[in-house]
Amino acid sequence: MSFFPNVPQIKYEGRGSKNPFAYKHYNPKEVVFGKTMEEHLRISVAYWHTFNANGTDPFGVGTAVRSWDSLSPLDRSLARVEANFELLEKLGVPYYAFHDADIAPEGETLAETNKNIDVVVAKLKEYQQSTGKKLLWNTANLFTNPRYVHGASTSSNAEVFAYSAATIKKMLEVGKELGAENYVFWGGREGYESLLNTDMGLELDNLARMLHMAVDYAKEIGFGAQFLIEPKPKEPTKHQYDFDAATAINFLRKYGLKDYFKMNIEANHATLAGHTFEHELRVSRLEGALGSIDANQGDYLLGWDTDEFPTDLYSTTLAMYEILKNDGLGKGGVNFDAKVRRTSFEDEDLFYAHIAGIDSFAHGLKAAAKLIEEKVLDGVIEERYSSYREGVGAEIVAGKHDLKSLEQYVLTKQQPIKNRSNRLEQLRASVNEVITSV
Amino acid sequence: MSFFPNVPQIKYEGRGSKNPFAYKHYNPKEVVFGKTMEEHLRISVAYWHTFNANGTDPFGVGTAVRSWDSLSPLDRSLARVEANFELLEKLGVPYYAFHDADIAPEGETLAETNKNIDVVVAKLKEYQQSTGKKLLWNTANLFTNPRYVHGASTSSNAEVFAYSAATIKKMLEVGKELGAENYVFWGGREGYESLLNTDMGLELDNLARMLHMAVDYAKEIGFGAQFLIEPKPKEPTKHQYDFDAATAINFLRKYGLKDYFKMNIEANHATLAGHTFEHELRVSRLEGALGSIDANQGDYLLGWDTDEFPTDLYSTTLAMYEILKNDGLGKGGVNFDAKVRRTSFEDEDLFYAHIAGIDSFAHGLKAAAKLIEEKVLDGVIEERYSSYREGVGAEIVAGKHDLKSLEQYVLTKQQPIKNRSNRLEQLRASVNEVITSV
Amino acid sequence: MSFFPNVPQIKYEGRGSKNPFAYKHYNPKEVVFGKTMEEHLRISVAYWHTFNANGTDPFGVGTAVRSWDSLSPLDRSLARVEANFELLEKLGVPYYAFHDADIAPEGETLAETNKNIDVVVAKLKEYQQSTGKKLLWNTANLFTNPRYVHGASTSSNAEVFAYSAATIKKMLEVGKELGAENYVFWGGREGYESLLNTDMGLELDNLARMLHMAVDYAKEIGFGAQFLIEPKPKEPTKHQYDFDAATAINFLRKYGLKDYFKMNIEANHATLAGHTFEHELRVSRLEGALGSIDANQGDYLLGWDTDEFPTDLYSTTLAMYEILKNDGLGKGGVNFDAKVRRTSFEDEDLFYAHIAGIDSFAHGLKAAAKLIEEKVLDGVIEERYSSYREGVGAEIVAGKHDLKSLEQYVLTKQQPIKNRSNRLEQLRASVNEVITSV
């Protein structure tokens, strides 16, 4: 049985194709910059947006009608498994990602919930084996249920901390069972609504306690996934503790966790924090902490997480540039944490939207590769910083100077300081030519 | 004598040229969508950013060193005239635009200032005649001098209102003398710093009084330029009265001025107001008030007017789309109200930056033309709104219904309402294909 | 039967009271600035936030458990009526406000929906009569149901326009039946998600068509309520047509509707538009269009409508200042379009939150009255603009000048222009003293 009977297999037809069910840029086996596109991008579908979301927003109920809506909870969960693998097959992409709450209905008790999860996990495993599709990452949803009203690991209620711990334990086991390559921690309600009533010190300590427990338990059960923190500055809370990459990395350093975690950087979270996507990727890369990405885009004029499918080629190009400079994402991938617009409520939109996003990343990959191959940016950078590869600059970098020797240098130097133009406008024009020429 | 001896004539060399002193897209005589590029774009250089600005910012002094810097005030002004026409010639663009304060030094008295202006205007006129270059618009700078500390037309000091009136009078005469095709009113300090001490009613009335006087005087002297309001939401004031196009048009309507003014829409002002550039253009177009544009771009993550040279092809494409839908800009044009970055402080950057901006608009023009020719957007729109061209929709548009008849219609209708997907993700992917294919 | 058995009658106990169920500032019969507080404030409870909302947010389900939750839809609606009047009685406030969808369950058809509405309206009327409580305003919810996915009056689907018309008709009748003093139009989805696929001209024309039909029908049935537009810049749509007061008023002017509508200004909508609350009130007041307010507050660092109960005394003071300067709100009132935080999920919070909001407005009222009585602001303003009450300033205001006469005035004047300091810092300190002294 098919859930998307009107949707054919999506194939690469290249630029100029007018077939809406075809890729114009994503050609999985095409080699770019030494690897296939598939190897570079490691594309993943987000279960929650694709199979659970229905277009609800704060001012309206869902608009999407899916064929599995009418089923009973557990049957609906099982149907979604089939729909997931059909969609992965038709899109021709290798990975998916989920929260516990996405795949199985919550029971009355933890035991019941876990039983539901086991039923669905068995089916997921069976489908993984038969299709070869893989789990990029899984995670625990510690924000939807009312019990998390005051947070999970950072709840003011210790009972909630305990429940969160039990849930994370289960999901680590599920990740191991399904061979998840990563495990994500997004602190949905780990933050505060008001400092007036918040013991921020205790909450941060507790957050660290939980992460240490998770590290220990993964080690204990031999779950070798890469652990990832996903920063976000706000929403749903007024202020989330993992505000951005620098804040999250500072937290990890403070609590002795830096070696065990990398970042899962989401584009829309970056912009909500006042950064570009590429900034967050650069910060993470320089910290040796670029783990994976949640591919989407926000609207700079809107102040909430719109999770749009990414189509801005400037953003996908500069993201892929950072990823190429990082020698790829390792165990991570490009997970489309993106939802179809509420007005794109038909089943076909799930495909059109993924095609748009995947093609935009494939386009960005080709453009980024060309930027590097033609040294469009690197050439400028080499030239700009050349003074640090000779003379006093080289000595500074080599640690041969202190304030006194540099004062001496300045006092005895003959020529006045001469700076050179950055030529940023010209560089931006060059980037345009690259992006529109691949 | 040349002010830019190292800069050759900028010619069109097309895509693939690596010559930094060449256009890759702007080919003045190339016909696109029925007119030459030159006729479509009517490109103008902003005198202030190009010949007066030097890279000063709130935390640093100027970085640019121009050859005319060492001259005495009036000689410097005269040298800038020559530099202006040399730049226009080398760029191969037809227009320029200025404030009074850009072209001549202010004197001790109004009479002295006007005398200085006359000297420079004579030289500008002579150069216009010999080169064929033209004045897109002129305006009065009513914000830099300390006298305007509390505003100009909206100053709390009636003496300042009077001085502003005299200055506008002079600049209308200058506009007439130089054949300016437009005259711009940007209310630099026409707004408030705090409502606590502001009589907003009186200030708005006074602003309207001044505009009426200007309309009357232009009529009196036979100055036929199109009058333009340039909206901006804030900066330097906390709140400017011409916040955005809708606000400015409301003001014009309220005070009986709507027939005499159109909008000069600046991209960066639009985004500071929480709108896209294309939104402001669309609003103006639908009001029959799209007069001219100040071409630049802001940074969505920065809260001040960065006036960058425009290189975002999404923005230039959608701007040109609105302009083509408007049947062009009439007397208006594409004025580069953009400044080289403080770090792009060499003379050559003035050219590189204009080339980047002009090419981006030429690229946008070609992409917009293709969007229209291939009905990429119009096809979707025709389909989306088709229900208003038949049945009850056509009747509604024709004014044949009221609430009662529509209730009757709903109560007797058989089928439930069926909406269709907007397919926005797919449409965005199509737009990408167009922009990267011209 | 009581829905809030633990909540006593809320009485005024004044400053210093530690009783959480008492007003510290709101003393209904206390005369301030010539009227009782009750007459000034005309306080209204928002049905939707108080009786329908349950703390759902985009990342979590409801947290509030209300005693009526377990009832069947129509019974739940009827129970809420009782709860509403109990809350109004206990708070000692005179008004409430609702959307159709708040008071009755939607049926399968319009006819069925209207029948449900009639049942509840009968009960509301009965309770109004027995308690003396009144309806400040009602409105139609044209955004929650999936049929409004593309808008209501501005839907791309004419069937939806028709359905919206029928719904508005019903709600005008309901308003008449219940003696509503106002009727509100908030265009929840009257805007666009993307200009790429939007015929903005047609949509605005249709919006005007609908408002004209509503004006006509109200006249026809003798419904004398004040019509109100509630501007909001965005959310749920990317861009709402009634962006702010100036935009909405421009629309009304363009379409010949200005005489029939005033503004319902919401504080949080103002700040989302980049304005202060008091700015939007001032703009409306100067246009003779200040009709009513939705009392709440946003968080300047969050980009969505948080609808918090208002407790910022700067905001309530300056809002009340504008209202006093407007000679009050006429038929309008202070409607608490505010919701308890998701973390304030207990029944008692509905009271604590209203007490906090009402006291903040009462405090603001007293502070605003003192500002006026002591001429703290007016004294400054009189002084600042004194030049327009004599000499050339008075002549300008009297229309006796043109550009030529003003140039003449400047050229012959002896003294240089002298401005005076605004002393804004001192004024702000004075405002602090007033706010903290009442």
Added chain:
Amino acid sequence: MSFFPNVPQIKYEGRGSKNPFAYKHYNPKEVVFGKTMEEHLRISVAYWHTFNANGTDPFGVGTAVRSWDSLSPLDRSLARVEANFELLEKLGVPYYAFHDADIAPEGETLAETNKNIDVVVAKLKEYQQSTGKKLLWNTANLFTNPRYVHGASTSSNAEVFAYSAATIKKMLEVGKELGAENYVFWGGREGYESLLNTDMGLELDNLARMLHMAVDYAKEIGFGAQFLIEPKPKEPTKHQYDFDAATAINFLRKYGLKDYFKMNIEANHATLAGHTFEHELRVSRLEGALGSIDANQGDYLLGWDTDEFPTDLYSTTLAMYEILKNDGLGKGGVNFDAKVRRTSFEDEDLFYAHIAGIDSFAHGLKAAAKLIEEKVLDGVIEERYSSYREGVGAEIVAGKHDLKSLEQYVLTKQQPIKNRSNRLEQLRASVNEVITSV
């Protein structure tokens, strides 16, 4: 000779005084919460805003006319010294703070500049001794001169790094000479304009190299000041490396500098970074890194650093709350990094503005002390987190649990989880009562 002959000694006259030249709240010797107000606040005047700034903004020249304007550069610098101590005396406050560029004119060479500095420093020292006034902190201005166009420690030009080092060396010596209690590093241009042309890794390494050199040199010369980093997210650069407290602290940790630096938190920088002032203070406090504050306020609706004198009592109260919880600022103080509005251009405004700011902080101090003494916030917090002081919560905090034991706890627990309301609205009302009652 007096620079402010019209300004009397500012004395405490208390609430109700209408004397604009009197404090209504700041009573230096009054004991609050165990210390005098003077000891709590350690108030400092910012030299640059008070004696150098003149009201220039990006659209206008200076408006302030000071009596020292007409002097030659070095005489002007010496006159400002006298004006500074007169103002400190008249305000009755103990500290001031400066950059090198504030106190002395820059020479043609470093040697000449240093000579100028020496002349002024000698006079400053003399005045310090005769008046008892002290230097809260000094710093080097590494952003105004064109040589810093690409940054200072992070310049792409190694010559600029060297020059910066020499300048910092001099200012450490000046700090020692004048007994500065702190030394501040604000990285005015330490950031980037575009990632396209930036080697962020090298720049951050170089920034760390410079800070290590400064630490070493201070040790060498026995300069015992507290070193402070002042975070700011942007402006003048697009992105500053010390974005906020968490980012700066992460940088310090990464480069082994955490032990040598604390934070100088500026209110307006906090809000530009998307945080409240109190958030940045809390983060710093929990890191043991709250060193000093730059007291001012921004405008949430404006996107640039307005550096307004602080008058928002919510902000000053919550700031003082964090400071009291930190057991004070140690060597740090409350430095008014605030400028009079461009429209407050008269000499008297320097006093009115400082009075407004100082009174607002004194008011905030009294309110914060009352919040603590009455346990308004602490009582709520104790109650909220009580579950961590007993049972499973206490065990978690004591490190006695892991994921397995907590799962076991959840599986065997009998009662469902019960959360309690946060009562945030009620708490905010209580805070209002405290702020308006002191």
